[in-house]
Amino acid sequence: MDLSFSHEEIAFRDEVRAFIRDNLPADIRAKAGRVAHFDKADVVAWHRILDARGWAASHWPREHGGPGFSPVQRYIFMEEMLRAPTPEPLSFNINMVGPVVYTFGSDAQKARFLSRIRSLDWWFCQGFSEPGAGSDLAALRTSARREGDEYIVNGQKIWTSTAHVADWMFCLVRTDAAAKKQEGISFLLIDMRTPGITVRPIITIDGAHHTNEVFLDDVRVPVANRIGAENRGWDYAKFLLGNERTGIARVGLSQGRVSRAVSLACGIEGLDGPLTDDHGFRRRVIELEIELKALEITALRIIDRQRRRNDGRPDPASSVLKLRGAETQQASAQLLLDVAGRLGAPLDADLAALGGGFAEAQGAAAIHLGARAATIYGGSSEIQKNIIAKGILGL
Amino acid sequence: MNLEYSTEQTLLADSVERLLSQRRATDRRAIWAACAELGLLALPFPEDMGGLAGGNVEAQIVMEAVGRHLADVPYIGCAVGPGAILGLCPETLRLRELVAAIAEGSRTACLAHEEEHARYRLAHVETRAERTASGFVLNGKKTGIATIDGVDELIVSARLSGAAGDETGIALFLVPADLPGVRMRTFPAFDGTTLAIVGLSDVALPPDALLASDKGALAALDRAEAASLSAVCGEAVGILEAMLDETVAYLKTRQQFGGPIGRFQALQHRAAEMYVALEQARSMALLAAVSVDLPDREERWRMLAAAKVQINASLRFVGQQAVQLHGGIGVTEECRVGRCFKRTAMIERAFGDTFHHLAVLDRLGGLEGRLPRTAPAQANGRAA
Ligand SMILES: Cc1cc2nc3c(=O)[nH]c(=O)nc-3n(C[C@H](O)[C@H](O)[C@H](O)COP(=O)(O)OP(=O)(O)OC[C@H]3O[C@@H](n4cnc5c(N)ncnc54)[C@H](O)[C@@H]3O)c2cc1C
Numbered sequence: 144m145d146l147s148f149s150h151e152e153i154a155f156r157d158e159v160r161a162f163i164r165d166n167l168p169a170d171i172r173a174k175a176g177r178v179a180h181f182d183k184a185d186v187v188a189w190h191r192i193l194d195a196r197g198w199a200a201s202h203w204p205r206e207h208g209g210p211g212f213s214p215v216q217r218y219i220f221m222e223e224m225l226r227a228p229t230p231e232p233l234s235f236n237i238n239m240v241g242p243v244v245y246t247f248g249s250d251a252q253k254a255r256f257l258s259r260i261r262s263l264d265w266w267f268c269q270g271f272s273e274p275g276a277g278s279d280l281a282a283l284r285t286s287a288r289r290e291g292d293e294y295i296v297n298g299q300k301i302w303t304s305t306a307h308v309a310d311w312m313f314c315l316v317r318t319d320a321a322a323k324k325q326e327g328i329s330f331l332l333i334d335m336r337t338p339g340i341t342v343r344p345i346i347t348i349d350g351a352h353h354t355n356e357v358f359l360d361d362v363r364v365p366v367a368n369r370i371g372a373e374n375r376g377w378d379y380a381k382f383l384l385g386n387e388r389t390g391i392a393r394v395g396l397s398q399g400r401v402s403r404a405v406s407l408a409c410g411i412e413g414l415d416g417p418l419t420d421d422h423g424f425r426r427r428v429i430e431l432e433i434e435l436k437a438l439e440i441t442a443l444r445i446i447d448r449q450r451r452r453n454d455g456r457p458d459p460a461s462s463v464l465k466l467r468g469a470e471t472q473q474a475s476a477q478l479l480l481d482v483a484g485r486l487g488a489p490l491d492a493d494l495a496a497l498g499g500g501f502a503e504a505q506g507a508a509a510i511h512l513g514a515r516a517a518t519i520y521g522g523s524s525e526i527q528k529n530i531i532a533k534g535i536l537g538l
Numbered sequence: 539m540n541l542e543y544s545t546e547q548t549l550l551a552d553s554v555e556r557l558l559s560q561r562r563a564t565d566r567r568a569i570w571a572a573c574a575e576l577g578l579l580a581l582p583f584p585e586d587m588g589g590l591a592g593g594n595v596e597a598q599i600v601m602e603a604v605g606r607h608l609a610d611v612p613y614i615g616c617a618v619g620p621g622a623i624l625g626l627c628p629e630t631l632r633l634r635e636l637v638a639a640i641a642e643g644s645r646t647a648c649l650a651h652e653e654e655h656a657r658y659r660l661a662h663v664e665t666r667a668e669r670t671a672s673g674f675v676l677n678g679k680k681t682g683i684a685t686i687d688g689v690d691e692l693i694v695s696a697r698l699s700g701a702a703g704d705e706t707g708i709a710l711f712l713v714p715a716d717l718p719g720v721r722m723r724t725f726p727a728f729d730g731t732t733l734a735i736v737g738l739s740d741v742a743l744p745p746d747a748l749l750a751s752d753k754g755a756l757a758a759l760d761r762a763e764a765a766s767l768s769a770v771c772g773e774a775v776g777i778l779e780a781m782l783d784e785t786v787a788y789l790k791t792r793q794q795f796g797g798p799i800g801r802f803q804a805l806q807h808r809a810a811e812m813y814v815a816l817e818q819a820r821s822m823a824l825l826a827a828v829s830v831d832l833p834d835r836e837e838r839w840r841m842l843a844a845a846k847v848q849i850n851a852s853l854r855f856v857g858q859q860a861v862q863l864h865g866g867i868g869v870t871e872e873c874r875v876g877r878c879f880k881r882t883a884m885i886e887r888a889f890g891d892t893f894h895h896l897a898v899l900d901r902l903g904g905l906e907g908r909l910p911r912t913a914p915a916q917a918n919g920r921a922a
Pocket of ligand 1: 268269270271272276277278279301302303304305347354516519520521522523524525526529
């Protein structure tokens with residue numbers, strides 16, 4: 144029984160750390176931990192730097208252009224990026240659509256899409272959710288009618304993050320309205336420049352335009368852009384949603400926020416001296432640290448189990464990681480804003496003009512407001528509890 | 539990183555499980571003898587004293603089964619604690635004989651360190667030891683001793699010099715329980731386990747009763763505390779498992795409103811939260827086991843304190859929910875979850891409660907050591 148990383152794993156961690164230190168562009172570093180979302184340009188820039196090193200698709204197998212990391216290396220790699228923090232390799236491309244294409248796509252599709260997905264030449268967005276299909280995703284109604292070697296797609300997607308900057312959308316559509324709801328769904332790749340697509344912004348409470356509504360009116364999609372078999376899309380979607388879930392605790396992200404809250408607190412005087420001496424503040428930091436430590440070890444235990452089982456199936460216990468991970472992301476973001484106090488009030492203003500204290504607290508509000516979505520997307524906390532109750536406890 | 543039990547550890551887990559699931563008996567002596575037969579009592583002692591040199595994971599394996607079966611086995615007080623202490627004491631013929639006798643179950647020993655006013659502070663020893671021409675004389679009182687009926691030897695901490703709380707001046711003595719001046723009184727704790735207090739009045743000891751002194755004694759006590767804390771985390775995991783299993787089974791069978799109560803989502807979610815609490819506790823028990831022997835004292839206690847705080851929180855949450863989800867039967871003496879609940883409340887205050895370990899972490903700058911402090915903590919002399 145040994146919880147520590149091997150010498151090779153520690154050497155690898157140091158290598159990743161050094162790589163980030165030496166290669167993360169200064170302008171991106173300056174924003175790190177102070178913004179809720181990185182801009183597209185930042186994400187692309189960092190993604191390309193990682194790709195040049197062979198690291199962008201950290202959990203893809205070698206034969207598809209991945210670096211051949213072990214599960215532990217993948218975990219270390221992701222956590223180091225979150226801790227820095229750097230932009231993350233685009234999840235839609237790397238965690239979601241890429242593995243679907245190399246697992247279920249035709250040779251022609253692999254040849255056309257895989258390297259562009261990996262290198263981020265093509266930015267993908269995820270067109271799953273609809274106004275009537277949120278947690279109950281299989282209730283989706285966007286239809287795809289076959290006409291020769293094209294599908295005619297009609298319907299509406301919602302919460303389509305980054306659709307306004309995306310080149311492609313991977314999309315679930317209904318190809319058989321008569322079948323049972325999970326059985327009439329297909330998985331299409333849709334070029335966002337296709338006529339008939341309208342993208343409308345949704346502004347979230349953090350003031351950001353990150354997500355969108357996407358309207359599809361008689362959008363023509365070549366049948367060649369369907370992944371796998373017609374009406375089997377639900378299987379691919381389940382595969383996609385279950386893929387690579389050990390990183391979802393995002394412990395490093397929360398740790399980074401706690402660190403920032405502590406250093407911010409060092410410079411803030413309250414009734415009884417520095418905020419770092421305040422008993423209530425210290426308790427909250429410590430309790431969060433304990434929770435994060437438990438989460439980190441739970442993630443490692445799940446990785447260890449997967450490594451031994453080695454069948455690539457998602458572990459239902461990873462619902463614990465999503466559930467507690469999202470909660471600790473929120474708690475750490477809340478802590479940051481609580482430390483900032485009223486200096487955290489600005490959301491979008493010239494902070495330098497307001498004063499140094501405001502500049503120090505930059506992003507605290509946006510990060511806190513943005514974090515509220517963490518327990519909603521990617522399977523809400525309530526859905527994770529359903530999964531545990533049914534899938535693990537048999538209730 | 540390797541989080542898999544070795545073959546030996548799996549075998550150990552299986553055999554302890556078999557032993558305790560067969561013996562629902564209340565005869566503690568009989569269970570103790572069976573533990574000896576299995577080699578469990580030799581496990582915590584070093585090889586050169588005739589022990590089996592089991593590690594902290596092994597101790598947790600034993601205690602997890604103890605917890606799962608709510609067995610009344612003072613394994614920590616009479617095996618883990620003494621093993622950790624004697625392993626750090628200079629080896630003598632007398633000790634070798636004692637360890638051999640403990641291992642085969644013919645003699646028993648337990649740690650008598652806690653005191654009425656210590657409140658989890660390791661160096662808070664008021665019991666005095668005076669050097670005399672013929673050895674030592676001990677006076678004082680020891681409390682909260684987890685022991686077995688008719689215990690033969692006590693490992694007693696007493697102060698040769700200094701004041702309660704000083705890290706120097708403490709010594710450890712081996713005290714036969716039947717010596718004149720040793721008065722042991724046992725009482726049942728609210729969870730049904732037996733605790734003892736020992737009064738020591740003018741207990742005369744020969745020179746070779748001294749096991750360790752000063753730094754060596756404190757290091758041995760620190761190690762016993764760490765090893766015991768880790769072991770009790772294992773027991774906690776066993777109880778958490780038992781409470782979750784019982785509760786889930788009950789949700790599936792108890793009928794109300796025309797069906798099993800487990801079909802209500804409010805209760806399903808509660809059970810899911812109990813599962814999360816169990817998994818987090820398992821992770822922290824693992825952390826405790828691998829941290830007992832960390833050479834850096836501060837780092838060691840950061841990890842152990844964090845583990846205990848988290849496990850206490852899981853115990854409290856799961857215990858309360860297990861009782862609640864059983865309804866009225868949950869608060870009865872005959873219901874297992876009721877008994878589990880009482881046990882969790884005792885474990886919460888074993889080897890440091892949540893107040894204590896949060897204070898330890900506070901002193902040490904948090905789990906990552908990144909919390910600076912400009913003013914000294916409230917001056918009430920709490921030692922980690
Ligand atoms: C910021 C953000 C970005 C997103 N990005 C994308 C994206 O890029 N692509 C995409 O496809 N989707 C995206 N989503 C959508 C996300 O996946 C959905 O919001 C999520 O699935 C929940 O659906 P819903 O919002 O319709 O809520 P609903 O499903 O309507 O849920 C409302 C409430 O009811 C609860 N609930 C629902 N069903 C149950 C049940 N069975 N038992 C108990 N409670 C239940 C939920 O937990 C929630 O609290 C994003 C969402 C957000 C907030």
